[in-house]
Amino acid sequence: MAEAHLSGSDRFMRRKEVERETGLSRPTIYRQMAAGNFPRPRRIGVQAVAWVASEIEEWKRQRPLVAPDD
Template identity: 50%
Template sequence: MVFLRMPYVMQLTGLGRSTIYRLMANQQFPYPVRVGVRAVAWRRSELDEWSETRPVASH
């Protein structure tokens, strides 16, 4: 199982920190898991699933 910390999640999704937390508050983004006393990370598999369900912009 691969865990990703916030900076990489931001890079992977293209979202900012506040947007990620807002989406989490609205139950529209995966919740992180605690990986240490003061550290959380996201499961890569959950982020991949979330990404697949996002609408694709058409320009």
């Protein structure tokens, strides 16, 4: 398996933090991943995964801004 190399300022985010940062629920995150529309997590332990913060930030930057309903 290929090793992920993080930049010195990058960090891992656990799922709850990803939910807070994106406003997405757990099922929506996994649906979006299955559709290829959301970054995939990295395995950080036997039963633990985390997302790379810079990949989540890039995903957020690519989202269209939605105008509020007036």
